[in-house]
Amino acid sequence: MTRMAIFASGSGSNFQAIVDACRSGALDAVPALLICDKEDAIVVNRAKAEAVPSFVFTPKSYKNKKEFESEILLQLEKHKIDFLVLAGYMRLIGSTLLTAYKGKIVNIHPSLLPAFPGLDAIGQAISYGVKLTGVTIHFVDEGMDTGPIIAQKALEIEPNDTQETLQQKIHKIEHEYYPQTLQQIFSNKGEKIIR
Template identity: 75%
Template sequence: MTTRMAIFASGSGSNFQAIVDACHKRQLDAAPVLLVCDKPDAYVVERAEAANIPSFTFVPKSYQNKTEFEQDILLQLNEHNIDFIVLAGYMRLIGPTLLQAYKGRIVNIHPSLLPAFPGLDAVGQALDYGVKLTGVTIHFVDEGMDTGPIIAQEALEIKEDDTKESLAKKIHQIEHSFYPKTLQQLFTVKGEAAIR
């Protein structure tokens, strides 16, 4: 059975695009059936339109609290029969409403070797700290900030002449192949577990 994914994103959506492309090339046996975006004018919404994927966009400030907008998201997820939530540059912490409904079925990608440099600007943090290695982590989502169980990591050496821009570019290149590949492994294992 093909895994039906909702992809959550807040920005330009380059990881969203990489996942959609991997599905089209049959490198990822899953169906991206919904984009959830908290910024209605984000470029990722245009990417979803171009790929004929419906979007649910919302403005968090127009809700009284996180529970309210997550209940709206949950209605959309149920309507689209979503099996799995894939965070791809979604800049909000997931709250209890979604965590309970999708326990063990929400994954995130983060541009550092967690537990090092969680939260915002992980690339800048790594450079400021002077570490020689950084990379990409894919992990399950829990109530903390980038604290869930780690699924896979890929390391990247930081060169002496690396700037924030050059390092971010290298990390994106890793993410765009590493995320779909890891999702494919994850969904295959989950599928086998379901059959058993």
């Protein structure tokens, strides 16, 4: 069974959805570790409640990214992690982790990439007045939301949608779609899953 480390920086609603899918048997994987870069993040409490071990670090207490990613790598090895799942982790992954987990790091992003990469994708979609947005799950490379796309799900933006209502709709899709897509990734080992 695939042992995942879930990387998150905030409330951890996608972390919770993934853990719930594992517990229910919908996702055939083990949420073996949480990696978090914010001590006061709600996701840390979620991990405690679910008895998922955590590694919480403060980036500023390290000289550079290579140093804290080397520390993360030691934790990943200690917990025998096979695959990295980014779920609201607000940092770019550096070469230390990209090299160690080549082709085994995925991210979820609240837009139809390549549209609206980076921060506040939902706000950007509202500001630009687009009629369609959605969710993208992609492999992680050194860029910001630039890795190969695995799966996308579109969502129509209604005329009366606000940033808040759109965010709720996107979260609902993410919470179902991310565990489903991870299950496909883990059950299609070696097969091409990009579609």
